[in-house]
Amino acid sequence: MKDNYKVIENRELQEKLYHYRFYPGLDLYILPKPGYQKKYAVFSTRFGSIDNRFRMKSEQEVTELPDGVAHFLEHKLFEDQYGNAFDRFAALGASSNAFTSFTQTSYLFSCTANFEQSLNHLLDFVQDPYFTEKTVKKEQGIIAQEIKMYEDHPHWRVFFNLLAGLYRKHPVRNDIAGTLESISRIGPDLLYSCYNTFYHPSNMALFIVGDLVPEQVSRQVAENLNGRNYQPLEEIVRIFPQEPAAINCERKVQELVVSEPIIFVGFKDTVVENLQGRDLMRREILMELILEILFGSSEKLYNELYGENLIDENFGADYTAEINYGYAMIGGETRDPDQLYERIMKAVAKIKKSGVNTEQFERHRRKVLGNYIRRFNSLEFIANNFLAYRFRDNDLFELPAILQEIRRCEAVNVIEENLDPTRHAVSLVVPSG
Amino acid sequence: MQADYLLYYLPNKIKLIFIPTKKFKTFSIGLFLHQELNQDLAALNALLPAVLEQGSRLYPDKLTLQRKLENLYGADLAADILKSGERHIQAFIYESAHDKYLGENGTLLQEGMSVLGSVVGDPLLEDDGFKEDYVNQEKIQLKKDIKALLNNKAAYAYERCMALMCLDEKFGTYKLGRIEDYDRIDAKKLYRYYREIFSENPLDIYVVGDLQEQQVLQLAGEAFNFVRKTDPKSLPRVDIELPVKEVQFHEEEMAVNQANMVLGFRTYTGYGDERYCSLLVYNGILGAFPHSKMFVKVREEAGLAYHVHSRLERHKGLMFISAGINYNCYRQARDIIDRQLDDMIAGKISDTELDNTKRGLVNRLSSQQDSPTQLISFHLDGTIGGKTYTAGELIEGIETVSRKEIKAVAEKIKLDTVYLLRPREGGS
Numbered sequence: 001m002k003d004n005y006k007v008i009e010n011r012e013l014q015e016k017l018y019h020y021r022f023y024p025g026l027d028l029y030i031l032p033k034p035g036y037q038k039k040y041a042v043f044s045t046r047f048g049s050i051d052n053r054f055r056m057k058s059e060q061e062v063t064e065l066p067d068g069v070a071h072f073l074e075h076k077l078f079e080d081q082y083g084n085a086f087d088r089f090a091a092l093g094a095s096s097n098a099f100t101s102f103t104q105t106s107y108l109f110s111c112t113a114n115f116e117q118s119l120n121h122l123l124d125f126v127q128d129p130y131f132t133e134k135t136v137k138k139e140q141g142i143i144a145q146e147i148k149m150y151e152d153h154p155h156w157r158v159f160f161n162l163l164a165g166l167y168r169k170h171p172v173r174n175d176i177a178g179t180l181e182s183i184s185r186i187g188p189d190l191l192y193s194c195y196n197t198f199y200h201p202s203n204m205a206l207f208i209v210g211d212l213v214p215e216q217v218s219r220q221v222a223e224n225l226n227g228r229n230y231q232p233l234e235e236i237v238r239i240f241p242q243e244p245a246a247i248n249c250e251r252k253v254q255e256l257v258v259s260e261p262i263i264f265v266g267f268k269d270t271v272v273e274n275l276q277g278r279d280l281m282r283r284e285i286l287m288e289l290i291l292e293i294l295f296g297s298s299e300k301l302y303n304e305l306y307g308e309n310l311i312d313e314n315f316g317a318d319y320t321a322e323i324n325y326g327y328a329m330i331g332g333e334t335r336d337p338d339q340l341y342e343r344i345m346k347a348v349a350k351i352k353k354s355g356v357n358t359e360q361f362e363r364h365r366r367k368v369l370g371n372y373i374r375r376f377n378s379l380e381f382i383a384n385n386f387l388a389y390r391f392r393d394n395d396l397f398e399l400p401a402i403l404q405e406i407r408r409c410e411a412v413n414v415i416e417e418n419l420d421p422t423r424h425a426v427s428l429v430v431p432s433g
Numbered sequence: 434m435q436a437d438y439l440l441y442y443l444p445n446k447i448k449l450i451f452i453p454t455k456k457f458k459t460f461s462i463g464l465f466l467h468q469e470l471n472q473d474l475a476a477l478n479a480l481l482p483a484v485l486e487q488g489s490r491l492y493p494d495k496l497t498l499q500r501k502l503e504n505l506y507g508a509d510l511a512a513d514i515l516k517s518g519e520r521h522i523q524a525f526i527y528e529s530a531h532d533k534y535l536g537e538n539g540t541l542l543q544e545g546m547s548v549l550g551s552v553v554g555d556p557l558l559e560d561d562g563f564k565e566d567y568v569n570q571e572k573i574q575l576k577k578d579i580k581a582l583l584n585n586k587a588a589y590a591y592e593r594c595m596a597l598m599c600l601d602e603k604f605g606t607y608k609l610g611r612i613e614d615y616d617r618i619d620a621k622k623l624y625r626y627y628r629e630i631f632s633e634n635p636l637d638i639y640v641v642g643d644l645q646e647q648q649v650l651q652l653a654g655e656a657f658n659f660v661r662k663t664d665p666k667s668l669p670r671v672d673i674e675l676p677v678k679e680v681q682f683h684e685e686e687m688a689v690n691q692a693n694m695v696l697g698f699r700t701y702t703g704y705g706d707e708r709y710c711s712l713l714v715y716n717g718i719l720g721a722f723p724h725s726k727m728f729v730k731v732r733e734e735a736g737l738a739y740h741v742h743s744r745l746e747r748h749k750g751l752m753f754i755s756a757g758i759n760y761n762c763y764r765q766a767r768d769i770i771d772r773q774l775d776d777m778i779a780g781k782i783s784d785t786e787l788d789n790t791k792r793g794l795v796n797r798l799s800s801q802q803d804s805p806t807q808l809i810s811f812h813l814d815g816t817i818g819g820k821t822y823t824a825g826e827l828i829e830g831i832e833t834v835s836r837k838e839i840k841a842v843a844e845k846i847k848l849d850t851v852y853l854l855r856p857r858e859g860g861s
Binding site: 014034035036086093094112138141142148151154256258259260297299306307313333335364368370373374377379 | 454494502508580582584785804
C-alpha cells in the first residue's frame with residue numbers, strides 16, 4: 001500500500017506527529033517518544049452514550065437504542081469465541097482496558113514488550129465482534145454491579161443529577177452505563193447492528209505513542225486492514241432531539257450516605273452548538289481561563305471561601321464543550337450549600353460588571369501553557385485527548401497557538417453568553433437519615 | 434534497562450537522589466520526611482504539611498504562593514501525608530514544565546528549589562508558633578477529610594478492614610489520625626514538633642529531569658540549608674509477624690445499594706524478604722490483573738462483581754481482597770474466593786496463569802520508569818523497606834520465581850479479618 005501521510009510538527013512541544021489515512025477511511029496517528037519504555041495504543045470509535053438515535057443517510061428508518069448500548073458493547077467486545085481478549089494481552093505481557101464516554105468508546109493497551117503482536121491483537125479483537133444470548137446475559141449481571149457502584153458514588157450522582165437538571169431531552173442527561181431496566185433490553189442482535197454501523201474504520205481512529213518507527217507501525221496497520229473487505233460506509237446521521245434553551249429543573253436533591261452536602265452549580269451553554277472546529281476550541285480555552293479566574297485557588301474568592309470553611313481543596317470549576325452540548329460546572333463538598341451557592345452566583349454577577357484584568361489573564365494564560373506541556377509526559381494523556389479532540393474536529397496540538405491568540409476583550413462576551421443565570425441549575429447531595 | 438541515579442549528601446547530611454533523564458517535559462523535586470506511624474503522632478504528621486502549604490515567610494498566604502506558582506507556568510506544589518508500612522511520610526512534590534519548552538533561560542529550577550525550600554524550611558511564624566489562623570483552619574479541613582472517607586464506599590470498606598485488623602498495631606493508624614487528637618494541637622505545639630522532626634528525622638530529596646548535576650547540588654544545598662542533627666534518628670522496623678488467633682468477622686449496615694466486602698490477610702513476607710518476588714507473583718495470579726483468578730472466576734465466570742481484586746500492602750506484608758457485590762451473593766462469592774485460595778496452596782496454577790502474571794508484573798515495573806513520580810516512589814520504597822532493588826533485580830527475581838516458591842508463600846498466608854459493608858435491611 002502506498003503511504004499517504006503528513007507530518008504535523010509542534011514547535012512548543014518539540015514533537016512530531018505522523019498522520020496516515022487508510023482505506024476505507026481510518027485515521028492513524030503516531031507520535032514517536034524516544035527514551036520511553038512503554039508503548040501505548042488507543043483505538044476509538046465515535047460511538048458514545050449520546051448516540052442513541054441514528055439512521056444511515058440513504059435510509060428512512062431511524063434506530064432508537066436503549067440507554068447504555070455503547071458501554072455494553074465495549075464490555076462485550078472483549079469476548080470472542082475463543083475466550084477473553086484480556087487473556088491474549090496478558091499472554092503478551094500487555095495491560096489492556098477500555099472506556100466509554102458520552103461521545104466515544106476507546107480500547108487500549110500499553111506494553112513494554114511484544115508491541116507488534118499486541119497491536120495486532122488490539123486491531124483484531126476490536127474488528128471481530130462475537131455476541132451470544134448467553135454471554136450478553138452474563139454481562140448484564142456485571143454491568144448491574146457497575147451501575148450499583150455508581151449509584152452509591154455521591155460525586156457521580158451529583159454530576160448526573162445536574163445534567164438531568166440542565167437538559168430536558170438531550171441524551172447527555174442519561175447515565176453512560178444506562179439503567180438496570182435499559183440494559184435488560186439489550187440483546188446480541190442490537191449489539192451487532194450497532195457494531196456494524198459504528199465500528200466501521202471511517203468512524204474510527206487509532207493513536208499510537210512510544211519509542212516507535214512510524215513507517216513500520218503504519219505498514220503493520222495497513223496490512224491488518226487489507227483483506228478485511230471493507231466497503232465504504234455511507235454517512236451516519238445522528239439524530240438529536242431539539243433541546244430547548246431553557247433548563248429542565250432548577251434544583252435536584254438526593255439523599256446519600258455522605259459526610260457533608262455536595263453542591264454542583266451548572267450553566268447550560270446554548271452557543272456552543274453553533275460553533276465548530278477551531279472556534280469551539282477557542283471557546284473552551286477561554287471558558288477554562290474565565291472559570292479559573294473566577295474560582296481558581298490563586299484568586300480571592302477561593303481563598304475567602306476556604307478560610308470560612310465553606311469549601312475544601314477539591315472545590316473547582318470545569319467547562320465541557322462538545323459539538324451539540326456544553327456546560328460549565330462549579331462546586332464541591334460544603335457545610336453550607338445555600339451560602340456557597342449565593343457566593344458562586346454573586347461572583348458570576350460581579351465579573352460581568354468588573355471584567356477580567358490583564359494581570360489575571362496573563363498569569364492564567366501562563367498556567368494553562370505550563371500545564372499543557374507537563375501533561376505531555378503521559379502517553380495516555382496525549383493519545384486519549386488527541387482522539388477526543390479529533391472527534392470534534394479539533395487538534396490538541398493547536399492549543400498553544402490558540403492560547404496565544406485569545407484576547408482579554410473576548411472574555412466579556414463569553415461570560416455573558418455562557419454564564420447566564422437564567423440558564424443555571426443546582427444539584428445537591430445531602431446526608432441521609 | 435533503567436534510569437541511573439546519583440546519590441549525594443548535602444552539607445547538612447540530607448540525602449539527595451538525582452535521576453538525570455531527558456525524556457520528560459518536566460523536572461520534579463520531591464522532599465520526603467520520614468516518621469514512624471503511630472496514633473499519638475498521626476494528627477501532627479498530617480497537619481504539618483497542610484499548614485506549611487498555606488504560606489511561608491516569603492509567600493505569606495496561599496494566594497501569594499499560588500500566584501507565584503502560576504507565574505512559573507503553573508508549576509504544581511503538592512503537600513501530602515503518606516502511609517507506607519509503619520512509616521508516616523510527609524511528602525512535598527514540586528513539578529514544573531522544563532525551561533526548554535518555554536523559551537525560558539534556565540531559571541525555573543532555581544525558582545522551584547527556592548519556592549519549595551521556602552515552604553518547608555522558612556515557614557510563616559507568629560509568637561514562636563505557626564500562624565494560628567492557618568493551624569485552626571487546617572485542623573477543621575483535616576477533621577472534615579477524616580469524615581469524608583465515608584463518601585467513597587470501596588475506600589471506606591478497605592480502611593475499615595485495615596483498622597479493625599490492625600487495631601493493636603501501629604499500622605492500624607489512619608493516615609489522617611483521629612478527629613479528637615486535633616483538638617489537642619495548637620500553633621506552638623505544632624511548631625515545636627516541626628523543629629524537632631525537620632532536625633532529627635530521615636529526610637530525602639529527589640530531583641528528576643534534564644538538569645546539570647552541579648547546578649542541582651548547588652541549588653539544593655542553598656534551598657534546603659536548614660540546620661540538622663548529624664545523625665538522623667533511626668526509625669523502628671515494621672512488625673509483620675503478628676499471628677492470627679482467630680478470624681474476625683465485622684459487618685456494618687449502611688443505606689447503600691451495593692455490598693462491599695474486604696478480606697484482610699497476613700502474608701508474613703515483607704519488602705526486603707527473599708520471598709518478596711514470590712509474593713508479588715502469588716498476588717498477581719490471585720487477583721492483581723484481569724487475567725487473575727479473582728477476575729476470571731468471580732467476575733467473568735460467575736458475573737457477581739464489577740470490581741474484584743487483591744492488592745498488597747507490601748511494607749506491612751498484608752494482602753486485601755476487595756469486591757463490590759449484591760449482599761445476597763456474599764456466600765457464593767466467598768465460596769469462589771476461598772476455592773481460589775485453596776487452589777493457590779494446592780499449586781493449581783496453570784502455566785498460562787504463571788507466565789502471564791510474570792509478564793504483567795515485568796510490564797508494570799518497566800512502565801514505572803516512564804513517570805517521574807513513579808520513578809521517585811520506586812526509590813522511596815527501597816528506603817522504606819530497608820532494601821534497595823534496581824528494577825532489573827526485581828524483574829529478574831520475578832522471572833525466576835518457581836511454583837514451589839509460590840506454594841511456600843501461599844502456605845504462610847492467613848486470613849485475619851473479614852469486613853462487610855452491607856445495605857440496610859429492608860432498603861434497596
